[in-house]
Amino acid sequence: MTPRRTAPWRRVLVAGLAGLLAATSCGGADEPDAPGDGAAAVDGSDEIDEIGAAAALCPVDALGPTGPAVEIELWHAMSATTGVVLDDLVATYNAGQDRVHVTPVYQGGYRDNFNKYISTLRSGGDRPSMIQLNETSMQQMVDSQSIVAVENCVLAADHGLGDHPPWLLDQYRIDGVLVTMPFQLAAPVLYYDGNDFVAAGLDPDDPPATLVELEAVSTTLVASGVVPSALALDVDAWPFEQWVNTAGVPLVDNDNGRSGRAERSLLDSTAVTDVLEVLARMEEAGHLQTTGRGGEQAALGKFLAVAFGDASMTIASSASLGEIYNQIDQVPTVDLRVGPFPGLSGGTLAVGGGSLYLTDDTSDAERAAVWDFMTWLNEPAQQVAWAAGTGYIPTRISATSDPDLQALWAERPGYRVAFDQLGQPGELAGGGGPVIGDFLGFRDAIEDGLEAMYAGTDPATTQAQMVEAANEAIGEYNRRIGE
Numbered sequence: 001m002t003p004r005r006t007a008p009w010r011r012v013l014v015a016g017l018a019g020l021l022a023a024t025s026c027g028g029a030d031e032p033d034a035p036g037d038g039a040a041a042v043d044g045s046d047e048i049d050e051i052g053a054a055a056a057l058c059p060v061d062a063l064g065p066t067g068p069a070v071e072i073e074l075w076h077a078m079s080a081t082t083g084v085v086l087d088d089l090v091a092t093y094n095a096g097q098d099r100v101h102v103t104p105v106y107q108g109g110y111r112d113n114f115n116k117y118i119s120t121l122r123s124g125g126d127r128p129s130m131i132q133l134n135e136t137s138m139q140q141m142v143d144s145q146s147i148v149a150v151e152n153c154v155l156a157a158d159h160g161l162g163d164h165p166p167w168l169l170d171q172y173r174i175d176g177v178l179v180t181m182p183f184q185l186a187a188p189v190l191y192y193d194g195n196d197f198v199a200a201g202l203d204p205d206d207p208p209a210t211l212v213e214l215e216a217v218s219t220t221l222v223a224s225g226v227v228p229s230a231l232a233l234d235v236d237a238w239p240f241e242q243w244v245n246t247a248g249v250p251l252v253d254n255d256n257g258r259s260g261r262a263e264r265s266l267l268d269s270t271a272v273t274d275v276l277e278v279l280a281r282m283e284e285a286g287h288l289q290t291t292g293r294g295g296e297q298a299a300l301g302k303f304l305a306v307a308f309g310d311a312s313m314t315i316a317s318s319a320s321l322g323e324i325y326n327q328i329d330q331v332p333t334v335d336l337r338v339g340p341f342p343g344l345s346g347g348t349l350a351v352g353g354g355s356l357y358l359t360d361d362t363s364d365a366e367r368a369a370v371w372d373f374m375t376w377l378n379e380p381a382q383q384v385a386w387a388a389g390t391g392y393i394p395t396r397i398s399a400t401s402d403p404d405l406q407a408l409w410a411e412r413p414g415y416r417v418a419f420d421q422l423g424q425p426g427e428l429a430g431g432g433g434p435v436i437g438d439f440l441g442f443r444d445a446i447e448d449g450l451e452a453m454y455a456g457t458d459p460a461t462t463q464a465q466m467v468e469a470a471n472e473a474i475g476e477y478n479r480r481i482g483e
Helices: 010-024 050-056 080-096 110-123 135-143 150-157 166-171 196-199 211-223 237-245 253-257 270-284 295-307 318-330 364-376 381-392 397-401 403-411 414-422 439-454 460-481
Strands: 068-074 100-106 130-134 181-186 188-193 232-234 288-293 313-317 336-340 350-360
Touching: 010 288, 050 110, 068 080, 068 110, 068 364, 080 100, 080 318, 080 364, 080 381, 100 364, 110 130, 110 135, 130 364, 135 350, 135 439, 150 237, 150 350, 150 364, 166 181, 181 364, 188 196, 188 237, 188 295, 188 318, 188 414, 196 253, 196 336, 211 270, 211 313, 232 295, 232 364, 232 439, 237 439, 270 288, 270 439, 270 460, 288 439, 295 313, 313 318, 318 336, 318 381, 336 414, 350 364, 364 381, 381 397, 381 403, 397 403, 403 414, 403 439, 439 460
Parallel strands: 068 100, 068 130, 232 288, 232 313
Antiparallel strands: 130 350, 181 350, 188 313, 188 336
């Protein structure tokens, strides 16, 4: 094989991608902190029985027409390109009106942001007016009894949600209550080098659509001598969960933790068996290479494997697109393509990314200010700017008709792939991804199992170990908070 990539651009590519991957990772390696001993579960349903009660919790009309601007603080986890675009949006909001002033504060990754919040809550310190977190924190934020469900604001403002995709709203509901406001949405996609497909006699416009096809294409790529290993992956539970989601199978009981608290894992399903067996075969055949577990180096490594010609494909968040496109000129020999996540059948993907929580450490005016900013961020114009600048998926259906976004999608179709695949038919167990107290402990169970399997443990033993460890993580958290 003739080398296709050379060294001079490597330092630029590595530096550009490193910060991005820290910001867009949907996983986390740290052990989660419990909100507090004895914290009770709160689903919010008793708080929103009527409009008057909702207005008391979220007085959306409390912003006066005059007077000094209400100061609110946003703790967030966006860095690199995503952080720049978010700061620009905040500056635009602040400049466009004089009733509210938002101060964005970067607190590190999602887990750093959450841990800082819980630490501040426990110590009685000053918490932010709102905080941006990913899906792994939702149950713990409810358990913390320190937030106001945004359903209260929706009811108090008589705010229509019809322009938001139903699958998006379902992701952020527990027992029918909208807990947190959607903001930045992402889904896993397949990144691949079209040049490698052509060299192997494959159609670059027809990427593998299923996990079975991914295995077959990998065999062809390696057998043709184009690459030594077809697929590069870090050890990450998020794609694994998505494979199970695409089978229409829940990951935990009680409708994926959405009709009641998750009490046990359902990782003993046939879908999990199927995924483990395919990954084990690919790894044993040398068609799958792993780039480590946790942290930006492991996440970055899978992209570099494609850039350096060691692999042709990887799977990562669509939120990486903005920075990937910013850096792709440094790798002129790569024909970057983006395809839908190659899943199973019968289900669909769960939306990833993050959302905004309204905290209860706020005055009436601050709650109204937070609501004003949240709804502004979700307006189509802002969602177009956010999607175009980062690769995140718009939260509003009407934003997808915007001429600027349509032009971007035409120029770079990869941006559209994630949005289109989330709208595909298929049932998602419970209506959304799993809601778990110790979500990161659950993910640790999956990642521990994958590491063991790649080191030689057979898939059946791996699955049994995953089930046991996941159940222990779920049970220990529930015992700790008195459930």
